[in-house]
Amino acid sequence: MITDTDDTKVINFVSSPEQKDVIDLSQVLPAGANGANIANYISVSISGVTLDTLGVGNFFGQDPLLCTGQNM
Numbered sequence: 622m623i624t625d626t627d628d629t630k631v632i633n634f635v636s637s638p639e640q641k642d643v644i645d646l647s648q649v650l651p652a653g654a655n656g657a658n659i660a661n662y663i664s665v666s667i668s669g670v671t672l673d674t675l676g677v678g679n680f681f682g683q684d685p686l687l688c689t690g691q692n693m
Contacts, residue, residue: 635664649686651676 661678669685
């Protein structure tokens with residue numbers, strides 16, 4: 622289910638470990654992001670997925686791309 626909250630697209634879905642869902646973030650990453658420096662652009666934690674578009678690994682205060690059910 623996709624809802625639109627101002628400029629933010631919200632996707633609500635339920636997944637289980639057996640389903641092995643994949644989220645493709647390639648369209649939101651800059652051209653300079655690659656396997657060697659991906660940790661500077663994307664942070665994955667129990668809270669969700671956050672993107673640093675500058676690639677300096679600063680995720681504090683950034684809006685998350687994905688929040689887990691615990692933070693919704």
